Amino acid sequence: MRSYFALQCRLLNRQFIDFGLHPILGYLLLVILFTGFSAYLFYNVLYAAYVYGLLGLSIISLLSESGRVGFLKQHFNKNEFQKIRGLENSLVVLPFIIGLVINHQWLIAFGVLAAALLMSLSNVERNLNFTIPTPFYRYPFEFVTGFRKNYPVILLAGFVLTMAVVYDNANLGLFSLAVVLLLCLSYYMQTETSYLVWIYAMTPFQFLLHKITIAMMYTALMSLPFILVLLIFFTGHAGFIALLLGLGLIYQLATILGKYAFFPASINLPQGILMAVSFWFPPLLLILIPYFYTRAIRQLKPILA
Amino acid sequence: MIQIDSLSKAYGSHIVLRDIRLQFEKGMVYGIVGENGSGKTTLFKCLAGLETCHGHIKSEFNPIKNHIGFLPTDPYFFSKITGKEYLQLLCNARKTSGGHMDEKNVFDLPLDQYASTYSTGMKKKLALTAILLQQNDIYILDEPYNGVDIHSNMIITEIIHSLRALNKVVILSSHIFSTLRDTCDQIHHLRDGQISTSVTRENFDSLEAEMKAYTIGNRIAKLDLK
Known part of the structure; x- marks a missing residue:
C-alpha cells in the first residue's frame, strides 16, 4: 500500500516536471x-x-x-x-x-x-x-466529453443560481454564470492527438475558425439558461451579464488559440503563466491573441497543409 | 496514382526509412510486410503527412492528406465519446454527412456506448467504419485485422475488395500473411528501413517461403524444447 502511494506521488511529480515546474x-x-x-x-x-x-x-x-x-x-x-x-x-x-x-x-x-x-x-x-445525453453531439468532441465529465459542476452551478434567485443575491448569480463560462473554457485544455487534427480537410485558418465557431456557439448554448434566469430575476444587472459573457467568449478564443499555438505539446508553464496573468489583466489579451494566432497557424501548418 | 521518391526518415541518428521508392496505382491493393519496428507505421505516417520526412511524394490529389483515410494501428478515443459521435467527428472533419450511420454500421457496433469501453477489435472496427464513411480516395490501413474477430475479418476482406472495385488505392500492413494473400495485388517487404523485395500475386508463395526461412532459421532449435 505504501508503494502505491509512493507511485502516485511520483506520477504527480512527473506531471509537475512535464508542466515545467520543480515538484516542490x-x-x-x-x-x-x-x-x-x-x-x-x-x-x-x-x-x-x-x-x-x-x-x-x-x-x-x-x-x-x-x-x-x-x-x-x-x-x-x-x-x-x-x-x-x-x-x-x-x-x-x-x-x-x-x-x-x-x-x-x-x-x-x-x-x-x-x-x-x-x-x-x-x-x-x-x-x-x-450514456449521458448531451445537446452537443452534432460537433464532437470538446463539449461532448467535457459536459459528460463535469456535469456535477453544472448541476452545482444550477444550485448556486437557484440560491441566488431565492435569496435575491445578484453576485451569487453572476458567480454561477462565471463558473459555467470557466467550465466551457476548461473543455479546451485537453490536447488531442495529432491524428485528430490531421483528419480535418481544412487550412490552419479554416480549422481555427471552425473550432472557435463551435466553441462560441456551444458556450452560448450552455450559458443560455443561466443568462435567461439572470435577466429575468436581475434585470438591472444586464450590463454585467453581457460583460461577463463577452469576457468569457474572449477568454475562450484566447484559450483555443493558446492551445494550438503550442500544439501538439500540452499547455506549458510560460503559456499557463501568460494566460493566468491575462485573467488579472485582460488588456494583455490584445497582445496575446494575435501572438497565439500567429503561432497556432505556424504550428498547424505541417499537420494540415 | 502516388509516386514516392527517395523517401527517408530518421529520428536523430536512428535511420528508420532509407531511400524508399514506391508507386501505388488506382484500383490496386498493396501490402507492406515487415517485422515489428521495421518502419511500416513510420512509412504510413510519412505518406499521410503525420510525420515529416525527406524525399518526394507526388500525387494527383492535392493536398494528398485530404484524400487519405488512415486507420492507425492503435486508434485513440477520448473517454466519454460514443461510437456514433466518433463517426460524426471524422465525417465533420471531411465535411461529409456520413448518411444513416446506423444502417452503415456493418460491424454491428454498439454506437450509442462510449468508445473507450469497446474491446480492441471493436475500436479497430469503429475507426475503420469512420474512415469508410469519409469516402476517401486512398486508404492506408495499419494492421486492420489486428485483434478483430474472424467474422469481421471476412467483412474487412470484402470491404478491401469493394474498394479495389471502386478504383481506390489501398495500402495495408498485416502480420497475418494469409490476409495479405487474400487481398493484395502486390506486396512490398520492408526490412531494415528499405524495401527488400516487391512481389506480385504469382510470387506471394515464394515471398512467404523466403520470409519463413529468414525469420525462423534455427531459432526454434535454440529453445531446446523438451
Missing part, C-alpha cells in the same frame, strides 16, 4: 492557488461552505472511475483495497476540510469527511453502459 515549486504553487481560491470563495460567495464541500466531493467522484477502481480491486486484496480507497478519498478532501474548519464550518467539514469515507466504502462505479 509545484506543490507550493498548488497550496498558494488553493488558499487564494478558498479565501476568495469564502469572502465573496454566500453559502460558500456548501459550494466548497460539494467541490471537494465532486473531485472524489473522479477517483471512482470504473477502470481505476477495477484496477485497484484486481491488484490489491480486499482489506488493502478498502484502506487505499478510504485513505486517498480522505487525502483529497483534507484541504477542503481544513478550509472548512478554519472558517468554523465544523458540521459541514464532518459531513464532507463522512461522505468521502462512505463513497470509498460503497465502491461507487460509474455505470459504463449508461
Whole structure:
C-alpha cells in the first residue's frame, strides 16, 4: 500500500516536471492557488461552505472511475483495497476540510469527511453502459466529453443560481454564470492527438475558425439558461451579464488559440503563466491573441497543409 | 496514382526509412510486410503527412492528406465519446454527412456506448467504419485485422475488395500473411528501413517461403524444447 502511494506521488511529480515546474515549486504553487481560491470563495460567495464541500466531493467522484477502481480491486486484496480507497478519498478532501474548519464550518467539514469515507466504502462505479445525453453531439468532441465529465459542476452551478434567485443575491448569480463560462473554457485544455487534427480537410485558418465557431456557439448554448434566469430575476444587472459573457467568449478564443499555438505539446508553464496573468489583466489579451494566432497557424501548418 | 521518391526518415541518428521508392496505382491493393519496428507505421505516417520526412511524394490529389483515410494501428478515443459521435467527428472533419450511420454500421457496433469501453477489435472496427464513411480516395490501413474477430475479418476482406472495385488505392500492413494473400495485388517487404523485395500475386508463395526461412532459421532449435 505504501508503494502505491509512493507511485502516485511520483506520477504527480512527473506531471509537475512535464508542466515545467520543480515538484516542490509545484506543490507550493498548488497550496498558494488553493488558499487564494478558498479565501476568495469564502469572502465573496454566500453559502460558500456548501459550494466548497460539494467541490471537494465532486473531485472524489473522479477517483471512482470504473477502470481505476477495477484496477485497484484486481491488484490489491480486499482489506488493502478498502484502506487505499478510504485513505486517498480522505487525502483529497483534507484541504477542503481544513478550509472548512478554519472558517468554523465544523458540521459541514464532518459531513464532507463522512461522505468521502462512505463513497470509498460503497465502491461507487460509474455505470459504463449508461450514456449521458448531451445537446452537443452534432460537433464532437470538446463539449461532448467535457459536459459528460463535469456535469456535477453544472448541476452545482444550477444550485448556486437557484440560491441566488431565492435569496435575491445578484453576485451569487453572476458567480454561477462565471463558473459555467470557466467550465466551457476548461473543455479546451485537453490536447488531442495529432491524428485528430490531421483528419480535418481544412487550412490552419479554416480549422481555427471552425473550432472557435463551435466553441462560441456551444458556450452560448450552455450559458443560455443561466443568462435567461439572470435577466429575468436581475434585470438591472444586464450590463454585467453581457460583460461577463463577452469576457468569457474572449477568454475562450484566447484559450483555443493558446492551445494550438503550442500544439501538439500540452499547455506549458510560460503559456499557463501568460494566460493566468491575462485573467488579472485582460488588456494583455490584445497582445496575446494575435501572438497565439500567429503561432497556432505556424504550428498547424505541417499537420494540415 | 502516388509516386514516392527517395523517401527517408530518421529520428536523430536512428535511420528508420532509407531511400524508399514506391508507386501505388488506382484500383490496386498493396501490402507492406515487415517485422515489428521495421518502419511500416513510420512509412504510413510519412505518406499521410503525420510525420515529416525527406524525399518526394507526388500525387494527383492535392493536398494528398485530404484524400487519405488512415486507420492507425492503435486508434485513440477520448473517454466519454460514443461510437456514433466518433463517426460524426471524422465525417465533420471531411465535411461529409456520413448518411444513416446506423444502417452503415456493418460491424454491428454498439454506437450509442462510449468508445473507450469497446474491446480492441471493436475500436479497430469503429475507426475503420469512420474512415469508410469519409469516402476517401486512398486508404492506408495499419494492421486492420489486428485483434478483430474472424467474422469481421471476412467483412474487412470484402470491404478491401469493394474498394479495389471502386478504383481506390489501398495500402495495408498485416502480420497475418494469409490476409495479405487474400487481398493484395502486390506486396512490398520492408526490412531494415528499405524495401527488400516487391512481389506480385504469382510470387506471394515464394515471398512467404523466403520470409519463413529468414525469420525462423534455427531459432526454434535454440529453445531446446523438451
